[in-house]
Amino acid sequence: MKTGTRNGLLLLGCLLAALVALGPIVWAFSTSLKPTNRIFQVPPELIPSVSTLDHYARLISEGVHRAFLNSGLYAFLAVAVALVLGTVAGYSLARYPIPGKQLVLVLFVGAMAVPGFAVLLPTQLLFVNMGLYNTYVALPLLYAGHILPFAVWVTRSHFNTIPRELEQAAQIDGYSRFEAVWKVVLPGAKPALLAAATFGFLHSWNDYVTATTMVDTPGLRTLPVALIFFQGFHGRDWGALMAGVIIATIPPVVMFLLFRKYLIGGFADGSVKG
Amino acid sequence: MTTAVEISVDSSRALDSVARKTRIVGSALVGPALILVVAINVLPAFYGFYLSLRQVFFFGDEGYVGLQNYVALFRDPFAWQAMGRSLIFTFGSLVIAVPLALVSAMGIRRLGKWGSILLTVLLVPWAMSPIVVALLWKWILVPSPGGLVGAVFAAFGMPPQDLLTDPILAMPTLILIAVWRNFAFAAIILTGGLGQIPRDLYKAAAMDGLGAWEAFRKITLPLLASSLLIVISMLTISYFNEVQTIIGLTGGGPIRQTTTLGYLLYHTGFVELDQGRGNAIAIVMFMINMLLIALYIKILGKQPGAAA
Numbered sequence: 001m002k003t004g005t006r007n008g009l010l011l012l013g014c015l016l017a018a019l020v021a022l023g024p025i026v027w028a029f030s031t032s033l034k035p036t037n038r039i040f041q042v043p044p045e046l047i048p049s050v051s052t053l054d055h056y057a058r059l060i061s062e063g064v065h066r067a068f069l070n071s072g073l074y075a076f077l078a079v080a081v082a083l084v085l086g087t088v089a090g091y092s093l094a095r096y097p098i099p100g101k102q103l104v105l106v107l108f109v110g111a112m113a114v115p116g117f118a119v120l121l122p123t124q125l126l127f128v129n130m131g132l133y134n135t136y137v138a139l140p141l142l143y144a145g146h147i148l149p150f151a152v153w154v155t156r157s158h159f160n161t162i163p164r165e166l167e168q169a170a171q172i173d174g175y176s177r178f179e180a181v182w183k184v185v186l187p188g189a190k191p192a193l194l195a196a197a198t199f200g201f202l203h204s205w206n207d208y209v210t211a212t213t214m215v216d217t218p219g220l221r222t223l224p225v226a227l228i229f230f231q232g233f234h235g236r237d238w239g240a241l242m243a244g245v246i247i248a249t250i251p252p253v254v255m256f257l258l259f260r261k262y263l264i265g266g267f268a269d270g271s272v273k274g
Numbered sequence: 275m276t277t278a279v280e281i282s283v284d285s286s287r288a289l290d291s292v293a294r295k296t297r298i299v300g301s302a303l304v305g306p307a308l309i310l311v312v313a314i315n316v317l318p319a320f321y322g323f324y325l326s327l328r329q330v331f332f333f334g335d336e337g338y339v340g341l342q343n344y345v346a347l348f349r350d351p352f353a354w355q356a357m358g359r360s361l362i363f364t365f366g367s368l369v370i371a372v373p374l375a376l377v378s379a380m381g382i383r384r385l386g387k388w389g390s391i392l393l394t395v396l397l398v399p400w401a402m403s404p405i406v407v408a409l410l411w412k413w414i415l416v417p418s419p420g421g422l423v424g425a426v427f428a429a430f431g432m433p434p435q436d437l438l439t440d441p442i443l444a445m446p447t448l449i450l451i452a453v454w455r456n457f458a459f460a461a462i463i464l465t466g467g468l469g470q471i472p473r474d475l476y477k478a479a480a481m482d483g484l485g486a487w488e489a490f491r492k493i494t495l496p497l498l499a500s501s502l503l504i505v506i507s508m509l510t511i512s513y514f515n516e517v518q519t520i521i522g523l524t525g526g527g528p529i530r531q532t533t534t535l536g537y538l539l540y541h542t543g544f545v546e547l548d549q550g551r552g553n554a555i556a557i558v559m560f561m562i563n564m565l566l567i568a569l570y571i572k573i574l575g576k577q578p579g580a581a582a
């Protein structure tokens with residue numbers, strides 16, 4: 001009896017929590033499908049009796065899809081650079097004697113802890129002076145720098161758990177060291193690599209403040225920046241704005257749902273070992 | 275230690291050169307990542323300090339002014355107000371997020387498989403872009419009976435309120451949205467921490483006649499201390515530096531009520547383009563961040579569980 005009420009309460013709490021977490025997103029989706037004259041309908045209607053894709057079409061006619069592609073391109077480049085450099089560095093930190101290794105590790109952990117925002121203003125002036133401001137390289141470069149410490153950390157943690165004998169056995173079988181790592185060690189590092197890739201994608205795709213301060217031309221804008229500009233011009237066009245919210249939310253949420261296991265594992269791992 | 279074959283005649287000299295070679299290879303492999311991280315995350319902090327000692331306006335450097343930017347900042351009542359707003363925002367969010375994350379983590383643990391599904395659902399807002407979250411909540415809070423919150427007000431027979439332009443309610447509203455966005459991230463780490471507490475302890479406690487509350491106080495809390503500290507430190511730093519949802523939701527208003535230090539930095543440096551002064555704020559924020567990190571490392575270092 002007592003455990004019955006307890007479980008009932010737990011279930012109720014869970015449903016409420018899920019409703020609070022997803023309710024606003026579902027509501028935004030519903031709004032994005034309603035014809036403009038029904039958006040402010042009283043009482044509000046969750047499932048639209050009349051639905052339309054006009055708002056999504058409008059975003060395309062305003063050129064927002066260009067920003068969508070930019071966001072994807074920047075995130076892809078940043079993740080690719082961070083994964084390659086991060087894996088190599090993570091492997092090296094796990095296997096090689098490196099002078100000043102402790103200091104290097106502290107640097108990576110410290111860089112992970114300091115949020116990029118605190119150094120964004122000097123970065124902007126630096127980029128202006130170096131001619132990197134408002135270029136296609138600016139954002140992928142910065143995002144790669146933000147993601148790298150985490151990539152180094154998860155890959156190093158992973159390589160630390162792999163016995164050296166595995167590579168040595170492969171080398172005795174006639175593989176070069178590089179082949180041994182590529183064919184024997186790296187496939188096992190998939191969870192660590194996916195954790196870093198997912199984290200990196202979410203960081204890059206979801207950023208607004210770096211993007212809005214580092215590029216200026218409409219052609220270079222990312223999706224969040226384009227949506228804020230759109231809001232500036234059409235602040236009351238809630239249908240199109242919510243369509244924008246939905247298209248900006250689908251890629252990171254899908255990525256998160258696909259790889260959540262690795263991402264959550266990576267965070268739990270990093271925090272326990274940190 | 276890579277190849278035993280190379281050790282031939284003069285073994286000690288050969289070993290020496292092998293060791294040097296591996297050191298060079300190791301450094302060369304770490305090099306590129308280290309250079310990029312230092313260039314992107316560390317150098318700008320020093321450059322920012324240099325700029326904070328100069329008068330820089332609209333990308334034009336007008337020369338060295340010593341500590342003038344800092345003096346002006348410390349004399350500015352608005353800067354102190356922003357510091358106060360940062361503290362309210364940071365600790366207000368923490369006070370709600372941490373207990374909520376703890377309760378959720380305990381529920382998630384108890385539910386087993388369904389719990390991990392719930393955790394995934396709760397994490398969806400965390401996977402979203404903060405500025406997109408701001409856009410979304412602007413629509414949820416729109417002051418009209420046709421909006422979601424407006425409809426709730428209407429159900430209670432009240433006129434719709436504009437929470438984001440209300441001088442008293444704007445800050446609590448921002449806090450709740452910040453908690454909605456990322457408390458579940460804290461729940462991940464706490465769920466992991468709870469999983470490491472042996473279940474036998476609770477059985478033993480039950481046999482000793484300890485109630486649920488006492489078991490929570492005497493077993494769960496002490497054994498969860500290191501995870502809790504990690505969570506508190508991560509959230510403190512994240513809330514202290516929050517700026518994107520504030521830009522999107524209130525723009526620091528109404529009447530500066532939501533102008534935190536982070537927003538003041540954004541406004542001074544990127545909107546007013548007073549970059550000398552902005553960099554002084556950035557350095558102050560950077561120092562506070564370092565102080566918080568150092569403080570937490572010190573506290574965490576004393577925890578026996580953290581050494582694992």
